[in-house]
Amino acid sequence: MSIYRNFIHADRRCRRKFLINMGWKGFLGFRKFQRRINKGSLFPAFQFISVTNDCNLSCQGCWVTASGTPDYMPPEMINSIIEAGKRQGSYFNGILGGEPLMHPELMNIFRVHPDCYFQLFTNGTMLTPKVAAELRSLGNVTPLISLEGDEAVADTRRGGHNIYNRTMDAIRNSISEKLITGVAISVCKSNIDMALSDEFVNKLHDMGVLYLWYYIYRPAGSMPNYELALDQEEIYRLRKFIVEGRDRFPIVLIDAYWSAEGEPFCPAADGLSHDINPAGYIEPCPVLQISADKINPDSAKSPYDGSVFLRDFRDQIHSKTKGCVLMEDPAWVKEFCIKHKALNTSNRPDYLDALETAPRTPSHGSCPVIPERKFLYRFAKRTAFFGMGAYG
Numbered sequence: 001m002s003i004y005r006n007f008i009h010a011d012r013r014c015r016r017k018f019l020i021n022m023g024w025k026g027f028l029g030f031r032k033f034q035r036r037i038n039k040g041s042l043f044p045a046f047q048f049i050s051v052t053n054d055c056n057l058s059c060q061g062c063w064v065t066a067s068g069t070p071d072y073m074p075p076e077m078i079n080s081i082i083e084a085g086k087r088q089g090s091y092f093n094g095i096l097g098g099e100p101l102m103h104p105e106l107m108n109i110f111r112v113h114p115d116c117y118f119q120l121f122t123n124g125t126m127l128t129p130k131v132a133a134e135l136r137s138l139g140n141v142t143p144l145i146s147l148e149g150d151e152a153v154a155d156t157r158r159g160g161h162n163i164y165n166r167t168m169d170a171i172r173n174s175i176s177e178k179l180i181t182g183v184a185i186s187v188c189k190s191n192i193d194m195a196l197s198d199e200f201v202n203k204l205h206d207m208g209v210l211y212l213w214y215y216i217y218r219p220a221g222s223m224p225n226y227e228l229a230l231d232q233e234e235i236y237r238l239r240k241f242i243v244e245g246r247d248r249f250p251i252v253l254i255d256a257y258w259s260a261e262g263e264p265f266c267p268a269a270d271g272l273s274h275d276i277n278p279a280g281y282i283e284p285c286p287v288l289q290i291s292a293d294k295i296n297p298d299s300a301k302s303p304y305d306g307s308v309f310l311r312d313f314r315d316q317i318h319s320k321t322k323g324c325v326l327m328e329d330p331a332w333v334k335e336f337c338i339k340h341k342a343l344n345t346s347n348r349p350d351y352l353d354a355l356e357t358a359p360r361t362p363s364h365g366s367c368p369v370i371p372e373r374k375f376l377y378r379f380a381k382r383t384a385f386f387g388m389g390a391y392g
Contacts, residue, residue, distance in 0.1 A: 002250030006210045011178035013139035018180050021117035021140055025091040030384050032089035037271060042304040042311060047085055048094040048275045049078060050286060051106065053347065055098040057123055058159030059148070060228060061186070063220035063287045064098050067347035071278035075105045080297035081276055082113055091116045096275070096286060101126040110138050119144050121184070123158065124170030132177040143174050144182040144213060149191040157190065175208035182254075183209050187238055188217035188228040196241045201249050211252035214242055216364055218327055220287045222348060229327070229361040239367050246374050257364035260381040262371040264364045266324065269317035274310070281345045284313050287326055289346035290337040309340045323365020330358040 007015065033045035054070035055062075082093060095118050100106055110118055117140050124145040135141045147167050148157040154164040174181040183204055187195045194200050195214070204212055216235065219226045230238070243262075245253050258264055267273050268284040275283045281291035282303060292309035304310060316336065321328055334352040337344070344351050372378045 002205060003210070003252060006205070006208050006251075007180070009175075009178060009208055010180050010210070011136050011139065014136065014178065014180050017114075017117060017139040018142070021091055021115065022142075025089075025115075026117070027384050029089045029091060033272075036088070042271060042307060042314075043088050043302055044090075044274050044304065045272045046090050046092045046094070047081060048096055048273055048286065049073070049081055050096040050098070050275055050277045051078060051100050051103045051109075052098045053278050054102045055123075056102065056125060056160075057099070057163070058223075059123075060157050060159070060223050060225040061188070061217055061219055061221060062223070063289060063346070065222060065347040066098070070098070072103055072105075073276075073278045073280065074297075075109060077280055077295060077297045078105075078109050079112065081295060082109075082116060084302065086116070092119070093117075094119045094121060094273070096121045098278075099123055099126065101131065107134055107138070110135075110141055114138075114140060116140060118142070119182075122146065122170070123163075124167045125160070125163070127170035127173055129173050129176070132173040132179060135174075135179055136177040142180045142182055143170075144184050145170050145174065146184045146186070147171075148186060150194055153190050153194070157188075171204075171207060171209065181209050182211040182213055184213040184215060186215040186217045187234075188230065189234070190228060192230065192234055192238070196238065198249075201245065201251060201253075205249065205251040209251065211254055213254045213256070214238065215256060216324075218287055218324060218363075219358070219361060220326070224358070226359055226361060232362045232366045235362055235364060235367045239364070239370050243370050243373060246372070246377055258367075258370075258372075260372050260378040262369040264322040264367060266317050266322065269314050271314060274304075277345055279345070281343065282307070282310070283345060284310070288333060289344065289351065290333065290342045291345045292340050292342040309342060312336075312340065321363075321365050323363035326355075327361045327363040328365065329360060330355040 030045055036043055052072045053064050053066045101122055120141050120143045122143055122145055148154055151164045185195050217228055219229055242253050242255050275286040276295055277283055280295040282293045283289055283291050293303045293307045295303055317325055334355045
């Protein structure tokens, strides 16, 4: 009943947009995606749009790098991506950065697509009362606010000052405006004890947070900090906490790695989602920054179905791992990129060479199978994209 309480607390417009645009349209869109898969089509269930590589923080493990002047995806390109999704029955889009709230046209994008639903991945430092009020007036956006540690950890993890308190202020701003509010945490060695504590989960629920999204820290970018990666025992501890917590906590717990049966999988390999970077290049997922295909706003032709690169990636990963190939075999990513003469889209000239020498780390694919216990979670994972397409 407490989950219901936090949902009812949300603004009426926000609830209606969530139920229709995210819930009902998401269900229908996922059914259409399943039919496309059966026919061999590559168009994903939904898309992640990285609207800028600009950011006001410098986080450990962040894959985003700006080169010179930051890139901001042109509004006409963003609109064409969203419209292409609509034509396929997909009305849900994840909005990523950098920090997406730095994009000057972002609110207008949300405004011109009232029939869609957007999940806004934000560090929260720019989610002011004014921004939260504007999101409430739109009703079709759920902020997913990244909370990476307590006062002792957050500044180090995020490369900023007073980050924990600024993040908590963002959560309060969002909830005060009665937005459907989520919190995300990338679980690593420096925050795992906090992340997997009853106190942490209950505190967020008591604030009014509706859902808590758990990711596994993936070493990436110019500061990969491999020492923060979880080991196999810690990944098992995380999975066990999530499954058991769904029985214990009055908050929705979401993961991006395991099916209803508890089997690990790669969302990109299953075709659920791909990332489109600020320059318009289609990447398997945000942390795999290689691409052989680009969005053309002037063309109605899908860039997915003609992609030999994406089709081969899906086939190769299915035969290689159920986990994250970037963590388990980073050198393979370079080999695959060279095989397809793909571009390095990371803005880091040494990206591919760094992958070749990067250490292997355990991913969710190493975790023993723990099936979902609760009927609603099993049902959601089997019939919708709930928890199955995040960038992880």
